[in-house]
Amino acid sequence: MKIDVISIFPEYLAALELSLIGKARTSGLLDLTVHNLRDWTTDKHRTVDDTPAGGGAGMVMRADVWGAALDDVLGAAADADADEGANGDVEAGATEEGPVLLIPTPTGRVFDQRMAEELAGEDHLVFACGRYEGIDARVAEKFSERVRVVEFSIGDYVLNGGEVAALVAIEAIGRLSPGVVGNPESLIEESHGAAGLLEYPVYTRPTSWRGADIPDVLLSGDHARITRWRRRKALARTAKRRPDMLIDRAEPLTMEDKLAL
Numbered sequence: 001m002k003i004d005v006i007s008i009f010p011e012y013l014a015a016l017e018l019s020l021i022g023k024a025r026t027s028g029l030l031d032l033t034v035h036n037l038r039d040w041t042t043d044k045h046r047t048v049d050d051t052p053a054g055g056g057a058g059m060v061m062r063a064d065v066w067g068a069a070l071d072d073v074l075g076a077a078a079d080a081d082a083d084e085g086a087n088g089d090v091e092a093g094a095t096e097e098g099p100v101l102l103i104p105t106p107t108g109r110v111f112d113q114r115m116a117e118e119l120a121g122e123d124h125l126v127f128a129c130g131r132y133e134g135i136d137a138r139v140a141e142k143f144s145e146r147v148r149v150v151e152f153s154i155g156d157y158v159l160n161g162g163e164v165a166a167l168v169a170i171e172a173i174g175r176l177s178p179g180v181v182g183n184p185e186s187l188i189e190e191s192h193g194a195a196g197l198l199e200y201p202v203y204t205r206p207t208s209w210r211g212a213d214i215p216d217v218l219l220s221g222d223h224a225r226i227t228r229w230r231r232r233k234a235l236a237r238t239a240k241r242r243p244d245m246l247i248d249r250a251e252p253l254t255m256e257d258k259l260a261l
């Protein structure tokens with residue numbers, strides 16, 4: 001998978017050199033490049049923003065600077081898709097091939113595990129990280145004619161810019177990319193995974209710590225009992241912390257599940 005990130009603070013993305021994502025890059029599984037948006041400015045102050053049309057507080061990132069950066073980074077693939085669209089073969093913006101442009105913004109669709117799974121199947125992702133009051137709206141609008149554009153938010157709170165949101169998305173997507181997580185089993189059981197429940201509590205040695213013991217069932221060696229106990233704990237935790245996850249379920253609860261609640 002190829003990922004490009006464009007930001008005025010490329011140093012923010014240094015964390016992507018660490019841990020699993022860092023290893024995936026070194027091993028060649030992930031081809032990740034971070035670009036400085038100011039490299040596409042043309043004035044001596046390297047200006048990327050200006051005052052909002054219509055007035056108001058803050059600054060807005062300029063469409064011309066972002067346009068030049070995205071023309072380069074989206075590159076030939078996006079141009080090829082635009083041609084296909086013009087021929088009427090593929091509908092503009094709804095292309096199957098080519099890069100996906102991801103724009104972090106608190107006004108976007110909420111990013112979740114389903115989105116991460118879907119994007120993990122793409123070949124090329126380009127993240128356009130805005131700062132200030134956001135990027136001139138014409139950028140998302142114009143590039144939608146050439147590539148699939150996804151404006152996303154990581155939750156209902158406001159950050160100073162898209163960099164941290166891009167880090168979150170890249171980690172969530174990157175770890176689903178084949179080979180990035182060593183043991184694919186660990187992707188299956190985890191929270192927000194297949195079961196649609198929060199994960200059960202986990203324990204390890206010491207078996208007794210500050211007067212708290214590991215639940216006996218986990219030391220019993222009875223795997224059927226352990227499985228049932230974990231399912232009950234996952235259900236109870238989900239009901240308490242995320243009751244919304246128990247309604248409108250893709251995988252309905254069983255009678256045993258309901259009796260456990």
Ligand code: 6GU
Binds near residue numbers: 103106154156165
């Ligand atoms: Cl993607 N960007 C910003 N600036 N704030 C956010 C966000 C994104 N998601 C939640 N808050």
